[in-house]
Amino acid sequence: MITIVIGEDHQAIIDGMVLLLQYDKNISIIDTANDGKALLDIVLQKRPDVVITDIRMPVMDGIAVTRAIKEQLPNTKIVAFSMFDQDDAFLQMHEAGVSGYILKNSPLEEVRKAVIAVHAGKEYYDSGIDERLYDNAFAKAKTTKSVLSKSEREILNLIAQNKTSSEIAEIRFTAVSTVEKHRKNMIRKLGLSGKGELLKYAIQRKYEFN
């Protein structure tokens, strides 16, 4: 029996998964959570075999949750369940330590397959991504390694929340000029240009939304 915990802010989707898996003799959903912090607490307490987590979640995003779980319970297998098929979300989740990645565009049945696969020690990537992104992301990781640094990601997160540079500076206890420097570096790294580009990028690609 594989025990699993699900983190997903849309209750309707959790309900769908429960309906799918409730009569499965090999899988038992022992708990669910609607935000990242709650998910982390539950996982640390109940120690399931497999965690299914959305990337975009309130309070704490799936990437942070994955990192935290992997740090404290490295044997727990994690499957990302996301509507984002963007390279960087996939890449970041992979770096955080997920063993599987499935898309909401795909049949729900993929969830069952993924759970079984990762529990068996394999990796499982949705057929919808393995061609387009899988190679892509790994190739990118090896060649360009142009991912943003920790501070940069933090700032990008705040940008997505519509914070201005001076607000971000206050939050992070740094100078405004530092934040502005990070902005410029990110714009350069990401190949953007123009006023709203970075905000647009932050909103569209990042795991943190409203």
Add this chain to the structure above:
Amino acid sequence: MITIVIGEDHQAIIDGMVLLLQYDKNISIIDTANDGKALLDIVLQKRPDVVITDIRMPVMDGIAVTRAIKEQLPNTKIVAFSMFDQDDAFLQMHEAGVSGYILKNSPLEEVRKAVIAVHAGKEYYDSGIDERLYDNAFAKAKTTKSVLSKSEREILNLIAQNKTSSEIAEIRFTAVSTVEKHRKNMIRKLGLSGKGELLKYAIQRKYEFN
């Protein structure tokens, strides 16, 4: 027996609904679609009693689909199923002619309730919204009816594409000051404030326009 068609770009969510309703003797899912155009075609051809539609969908958004269905088959009941609990999405869907509105944050069981209610000629609004938004949206519709004008929507669309005011002015053959005026008017109408707010609004709600 109530016949329904579901439009939703995330197959996993459709699968969840099918699992929920497949053994319901009163409801029969006769078809599903993953984009707005496909949904409209199916509905016009198969003429279900109730349509469940997402708002944000590829090719054609749920608002346009709802308008088109209501125009040609006014007796078809439509339930919006959305992750957006924003006032304007709700208001626009209501104006387009939906009889129900449910949120993905809510239990999937809400879908069944909504289908039965709207088929019986009632309106059904998710308990998650009726307090916060329902009154709000209707009150707003009556008092301010602050929907954006045609020019404003056009400009907002360009803003979502990351055009600056001067670029927009060029595209529209107007003065930069006019575009800026429209921006300010929109910010006022929408109750926004701060630098990136309008861009953020434009990006997050661009499904209304393209």
Add this chain to the structure above:
DNA sequence: TATAAAATACCCATTTTCGGGTATTTTTTT
């Protein structure tokens, strides 16, 4: 430990947006 990478902070100048206005012309609606 030596080196690279990241984070920090500042300089300059320019463009853009925003928050107040006012005012005229067109278009739409009553």
Add this chain to the structure above:
DNA sequence: AAAAAAATACCCGAAAATGGGTATTTTATA
């Protein structure tokens, strides 16, 4: 035809973001 709404265009000033630098300190990593 009169009134209302929308679109047009300008004023001012302030705040913010961008593009281009340089430079120091910390923190990883080879």
